[in-house]
Amino acid sequence: MRAGTAAPGECVAPLSASAPKLAITTTQHMTDHHLTVNAALTRIPGHRGERFVELFRHGTLSVELYAPRGTDPQQPHTRDEVYVVAQGRGRFLNGGLRHPFGPGDVLFVPAGVVHRFEDFSDDLAVWVFFYGPEGGETSAG
Numbered sequence: 286m287r288a289g290t291a292a293p294g295e296c297v298a299p300l301s302a303s304a305p306k307l308a309i310t311t312t313q314h315m316t317d318h319h320l321t322v323n324a325a326l327t328r329i330p331g332h333r334g335e336r337f338v339e340l341f342r343h344g345t346l347s348v349e350l351y352a353p354r355g356t357d358p359q360q361p362h363t364r365d366e367v368y369v370v371a372q373g374r375g376r377f378l379n380g381g382l383r384h385p386f387g388p389g390d391v392l393f394v395p396a397g398v399v400h401r402f403e404d405f406s407d408d409l410a411v412w413v414f415f416y417g418p419e420g421g422e423t424s425a426g
Contacts, residue, residue: 325350375405396421
């Protein structure tokens with residue numbers, strides 16, 4: 286995550302729970318606790334060209350759908366995050382490692398680590414789960 290407004294195609298979440306929302310402000314209260322890729326995709330791109338939408342927030346958890354097109358301009362985030370690939374294929378840079386990904390894959394990125402989707406298909410859509418404290422959680426043990 287980084288402060289400032291989101292650039293087209295950028296996945297940005299607030300820097301802290303008390304920080305003002307930096308992205309789309311259309312998070313809805315979920316009474317049925319059910320999210321679908323197709324419904325979320327109808328809200329992308331946002332009115333400023335954002336390629337993500339925050340759909341749910343509970344405690345430190347923020348759930349987004351991210352659907353970059355062309356390139357992925359992400360910068361390291363200040364919180365840990367988990368991606369679940371809903372659709373699409375490509376390669377994922379996570380720190381110094383690159384590996385292929387496809388539907389159903391789960392990708393973990395610790396806070397502060399350089400990461401991005403590369404060489405991805407035009408239909409890429411991933412669930413993004415930001416959670417925990419600023420700076421990420423520490424490993425037990």
